[in-house]
Amino acid sequence: MFQKLTIKDIDIKGKRVLIRVDYNTPLSPDGSVADNRKITESLPTINYCLDNGASIILMSHLGRPKGKVVEEMRLTMVGKRLEEILGRGVIKLDDCIGSEVEGVTDNLKPCDIVLLENLRFHPEEEKNYPEFAAKLARLADCYVNDGFSVSHHSHASVNAISGYFDVAVAGFLMEKEVEHLDKILTNPAKPFVIAIGGAKVSTKIGIIEHLIKKADLFLIGGGMSYTFQKALGKTIGSSLVEESFVPIVKKLLKENMDKIVLPLDYKITDMLSKTECGDIKTTVDENIPDGWMGVDIGPKTIEKFINRLDGAGCILWNGPFGVIEIPEFAVGTTKMAYAISDSSAITVAGGGETDESIDHLKIAHKFDHVSIAGGACLEFLEGKELPGLAVLTDR
Template structure:
């Protein structure tokens, strides 16, 4: 179990904290924020520092810029008005902060909060450049990592910076993430059920191996189920699968059998010739999909099977959609599973949901209100589960 120093252990009076947040929010075509959740969660640590007589330099990335300087659609100028609304003050946005003649002092004299422009406008951020990290560290007395979703990345703002600043800690959001994930694995009540979706087995090998050691049931949907079905001799039609991972699928099934863990694969699929030009959909047995069709969602029998197990579960983790839920014809499986997790939680189960698509499915039907904990990490969550740590958090261990 990983335990890190928390910001509540630090005295912030008359100190400047540089806070790595994850304000990578989705933007509409007009560059207005479409979902403020990440900002709403991330400002809590900033408020804590301010309340305890400190000042904050905020840093984040937004989107996937080329790393060659300013790009309007990825600029934090698109989110600063929302931040100013939260804190009810004007907040300066600092652009050219990585230059030899830049001084942050003049900004700190007049402001309690400063926002640095998108870190990834500088190529040095993703390359974990030592000098870039030193520059960021020079802006403050204390470093706070409150961007769980980026903790599996060894970037300058999440990794190297820790080596160049006096005090470091995790923020309230990261601390909450760690406590909830640790509860899942070290203080859970059976039956413990994991629901895994998405397209690739290869993305979740380590996760499945770890889960096999602690869960009672693993429900597998999405395209990754095809690799298991193909290994077992099923005909999956034109559905995608990972041919080079068939052996791994077999190995995981054998590991689960040895540990007496139930791995449940789809019984049936909602099939079509395409997700774009849909002539019609049919329900097919998952082991005998017609040659020219592909399975794009779990079918009614699978939904009944999966939701029945979820209803009996006392601990639940979900990562990855059960089908191409963005397309209406293939969304029912994912949404029915989301509903089932919500109902089970209302009835006393502990539930954790992580990954952008799973969270989006939970949010769409307002089920988020009933989930015990919604993780802000996708890749970070999976890596933490698989390895028990993350590169950036190892440096912040107690």
């Protein structure tokens, strides 16, 4: 059971409800919203407010403006897309604090919707300044955090702000994210298989260490696997490696070799840029020759990994298995995505690139849960306390 109060636990009728959402959406070259998912995931909380006669004040960040106004990072186009999705007007403001903003929020009618300007135009947001949080709190009667994906930050809109309300509650997306991920941490169905990839072992070692006793099997691919291979004395050519983590990985392998499955072969190239590559070939085994770099798991590995998914009770997937920006090197990730989504196991996926891969393949509906969070998902699975979640009022 979710251990925090939610929006259902407070009276919002006729109240101004300030909701921290995450509308940090990718934008198209023309500035329009390229992916609606973060907006649509916020709709259950918004619609609940509308159904209960509250007025709504939405606050979010977009990009990394570094504490100053950046015209391309205004939330104007996000507001327009939200209007289209809701089929009703959204009042988009040009700032998030100040007398002009208060002049609007003080006169809201039930079911009015306001979208504040990018919180990160103010450096005080990321510095978690109480004074900035107090100015945000002045705008509303109730505070709801529905931004799980930003709750690993100690920022004013997710952390300090809670001190200016009698209770700070979760929205429905926050509740959904925590409940699904918490099941993974506390009582996963067995056998519990973790498929994990991504570029760096440094960003994933925390998950492996935290879940090593709960999981039955780890399928490790992506750039992080080269550090594992080096720890085993394999040759990795010019592939990505984090030397400082080799001793940590050696110890992990020594103690848990029966749970860790590494690639048997790789797709490799002798040149790689953001948009193109050189010659491509597949290795005969896990060794990569000098002058070549691994860019995807090979066919033998794909077959082995998919076979090891068979019979799983729960599968957690985090991170791609290759350089998915280049289609030739997204094969492993694509085939694993289809295999996981087709499994009869409970399937949970999380992480920015994982989410993007699933959306690209249009198979999100086949997973039990796809987290829209990146860093927050990782930190939660590592067992870390999230500053934005910790300050919400306990049941």
